[in-house]
Amino acid sequence: MSDIAKIIAYRKRQDWLFSGLGLLCMAIGIATLIALLATLAYEGLPHLTWRFLTSNSSSIPERAGILTAIVGTLYVIAVTFVVAVPLGVAAAIYLEEYAGKNWLTNLIEINISNLAGVPSIIYGLTALSLFGVVFHLHRTVLVGGMTLALLVLPIIIVATREALRAIPSAIREAAYAAGATKWQTIWYHLLPYSLGGIATGTIIAMSRAIGETAPLLVIGAAGYISRLPPPPISSAPPFLSFAWLNSAFTVLPMQMYNWTADANPALQSRAATTGLVLIMLTLSINAAAIALRYRVRQKLKW
């Protein structure tokens, strides 16, 4: 065998070795995920009925459902969205477009990135002392939503800044050269062009918020609620009601946590069913984010 053939054979062996190794690593990751979903499905799927989704919580396994937790989750997420998105997007625009570049903004920038990595239970403690002790607000939907908003704010700020930075400076210069003010440039160009990135970041933030348990546990969200919070619409004008903001609530992961800790194995398997619903909710939200990003990227080319 010639030298060249030897070299080629040796390199091909290397190639094979690495592709095999890579395949193995990927298989481990995928298998873990499948095993996880399979256990959850095996335990939880038998109880996943329409009745389970539309019943209030109960200590009797056959009557137990997660309607209060689903509604609570939707309410809390709605508050989180309304609080976190405007705050986060505005903060990012300020940092990226208005703030000067000096040591102070650098410090703020580093700290915002760090905030995204702070354990979520710390946010719970902060929220407890801020909302509970200072503002005397109690374990309501409003407080829960605001707590999660604090938690996801850095994610939204970072995502929005990334989206703004991805817009070429040539586009900014074109707008300014035409005589636009900063605000006109932001409103007619930067915001529309970064909407895809902002939306993706927001959706990822929301799916993170949906799964959070620890901070809500700290502020004292209920693990068990027997009645639904009041509906957001009313029969009398103005047809909108905000009483739900001040009602007690539970969310899917809290409900799940509560049942896992129960001595009754029938309720423990209901926790698996709840987990299944939670995972499906998160996966469908993430799928929506990917679809949205794809669609927006198709439209924008620089």
Added chain:
Amino acid sequence: MSNAAPALTHLAPMATRASRLAAARTDYAASESIKAEVRDLNFFYGQRQALKNVNLPIPERTVTALIGPSGCGKSTLLRCFNRMHDLYPGNRYEGEIVLQPSGLNILSPQVDPMEMRLRTGMVFQKPNPFPKSIFDNVAYGLRLRFVRQRSILQERVEKALRAAALWDEVKDRLHHSAVKLSGGQQQRLCVARALATDPEILLLDEPTSALDPIATSKIEDMIFALKEEVTILIVTHNMEQAARVADFTGFMYLGALVEHGATSQIFQTPKNQLTEKYLTGSFG
């Protein structure tokens, strides 16, 4: 003067076209009015001085070209005219650019940068249309000036697109996305966007450096037609282009304006050795 002859042979292929255009040329003496005058201009990017004591008259309704090797400061000088440097921190102007007949110093801190951007139009090196429709791109400057009436917008957009020699190619798809156009079409769209607001000065920053020869010649024809109405300042690293389109040419090197004058004089009888060397391709 021994090097002047190669300069001419170098430009020989352009001769027919250049001579056609040369018929319309003027020189400083004959040109009656000056649109703007750069006086003792120094410019600093932070600590680094990018322009050194530049003095240059810009005659009205003519084409003035700035040539020179990369990094010589020609784009920097161009971007002083619409105060683009104000967008970034740490930049500093010294000296004046005086707009005639008003005598307004463009660089004065009392002048809002936005005023100069509203009075000038700029085309950049790389086509940078907004990812919006063709119509919205051209109408953008008008909308910034609160022109809202549909019929006026349509009329002005058509006029600008015709002036930019793009109308026939896009008239049936004005509401399609501008980013789907070819590179040459995008650049002419950017010219139309700059023209739609009737600027006093049109600033072109290497407008054809990203284009093929056919698109380039379309842009050059357009520049030639446009100078009837607007004062044009063009930065180019293509000497032939300056020879083809410009009435006046300034040669810049290391931030200084080495020499300026009527294009024919600069190309045929350069007074400075550096200019001569650059034109004959000894460096740059």
